[in-house]
Amino acid sequence: MxxxxxxxxxxxxxxxxxxxxxxxxxxxxxxxxxxxxxxxxxxxxxxxxxxxxxxxxxxxxxxxxxxxxxxxxxxxxxxxxxxxTFTAASLASWIGMETQAAAPAQFGGAPVTIVPSVAGGADAAVLVVKDASGAPVQRLPIGTSDAPFDWMGQDDSGAPFPQGVYSFEVESRKNGELLSTAPAAVYARVAEARIEEGKVILVLQGGGEVAAAAVTALRRPS
Structure with a gap:
């Protein structure tokens, strides 16, 4: 049997x-x-x-x-x-909020809050700022902490960068050797929210897009 x-x-x-x-x-x-x-x-x-x-x-x-x-x-x-349960009405609460995600940010003259991701064991880190074309425009030494800080949008002489979209990366180093390069998260304001193929997509000021699932924090604009 x-x-x-x-x-x-x-x-x-x-x-x-x-x-x-x-x-x-x-x-x-x-x-x-x-x-x-x-x-x-x-x-x-x-x-x-x-x-x-x-x-x-x-x-x-x-x-x-x-x-x-x-x-x-x-x-x-x-x-x-x-x-x-996601509907156009329920997504309305995202509009105007500031999301934390590894995505380009719109610089309009005000400081941009950066949330770095420094590799463990690193003894130095550098913030690499890139313009909309992806070209590096600035390299700033930062601490090895993951604590948020403000990028003031100024070059080494103190002159402001042109307004526009910028992206940020963190180079982690130890004894001068590169350990890793990782995107830095930023806070960016949500201009639009929509549903595409069952996924919530957030359109940020400046035209950047990020999936809602990639958002790691949310705050009201100060």
Whole structure:
């Protein structure tokens, strides 16, 4: 007597929280039935020709795979339901807020708050400022702390840089050797929020775009 567990018994794709609850109930019922059948199989096996223990292990593993598929489908359904709650009205609260993300920033004369990402073990770090074309326009030594600081938008002589879009990178060094180069996060004001293929996209002042999932902090403009 050999039990067969098929995906048709429990592998139902969930498209809603209600479907997810139904899948959980189906899974519990199927698992109880499976255990009863497995117990009966062991009880009524031929004592002169007992079932190999590896068959039990294989059957349990097969059911476990189906169980994991159902649970994964349920989690995907929950995520899908969460995305469905994003509407144009709910996205309105993003407009005008300042988001922290590794994205270019619009410089309009006011300081830009930089959130550096310095590699562990570095004994020196340099902020590299690039213009809209990607050309470096300034290199500023900074500390090895990840604490935010303001970029004043001035060159080495104190003259202001032209207004426009700038991006920032942090070079981490140790004993003069380059350890890593990583984008620095900035605070930028949100001008528009929209949904594209189920993802929330934020349009920043200056035209830069960043996925809402990449935002690491949010604040009201001071």
């Amino acid at each position: 050999t039990l067969e567990v098929t995906q048709n018994s429990a592998g139902v794709t969930a498209n809603s929280p209600g479907a997810a609850r139904g899948n959980a109930a189906t899974l519990a019922s199927d698992f109880e039935t499976f255990l009863k059948m497995l117990t009966a199989q062991a009880r009524y096996q031929d004592p002169l020709d007992p079932i190999d223990s590896t068959e039990y292990a294989a059957q349990l593993a097969q059911f476990s795979m189906v169980e994991q598929q159902v649970l994964t489908n349920d989690r995907l359904a929950a995520l899908s339901a969460g995305f469905d």
